[in-house]
Amino acid sequence: MTIIQKAKPEDINPMLNIWLKASLKAHDFIPADYWKNQLIPMRDLYLPLSENYVIKEQDNILGFISLLRAENVLAALFIDPEQQGAGYGKSLVDFLKQQYDQLHLNVYADNTSAVGFYQKQGFQIISQGIDENTGQAELNMSWFRSSS
Template structure:
């Protein structure tokens, strides 16, 4: 089993979008599903092109991805296929990005407690509460700095 992390290529876009939608629906059940379905085109045409996108693959299968806004050191997205969660792929992707950045910042929905706990375990500290303008749900700003 060879696990690789690499930049997203054209043929990876559809698996990335599938993972994003399925993981978003699962992790954010507190937001109505049509919201996520309506965001799919913006994700493909706006958000992904603005970011540096990396996938984690095993045996040519995309298992998850991360999107980095490098100039702002913002982790814009980290999603693992729901069927593959809990197997360490998210930690591997995050460690890959931590090797390249002095610090990382992100926002996560407060109601997504498993993600909040995941980031805390990975050394992220809460910085500021806020409200996501698109959904009206509470979110938490979190940051990690290289020791």
């Protein structure tokens, strides 16, 4: 049985492992060293600033989603590369959609599979910019609950 729950302190290392593996796979247009150098800021800064939820099956973490609650920003969504395509990402996005009327995110334009995934989840491209850290084009996407 698959469950979604608030991340616990002992979930951080498996989350970081998934984050690094998935980042290297999805962002092959950015040097691998960039991601390796982001591990400590991810652990000490980004994850603690976010509300984090994990999706688990029999105590195995399959992926996680992170939300910056003040701005309704979906800051991270990462699924173990071996588990991608099984619907876990959609389950995590749906979990947040049940709680919020709008969600916003930034995604690299070259990460076309993620852009397509978010579009399938009802996110629309609002604007395009450049990520200051990598110099890569990124898309600002938003989802709004329909009023019908």
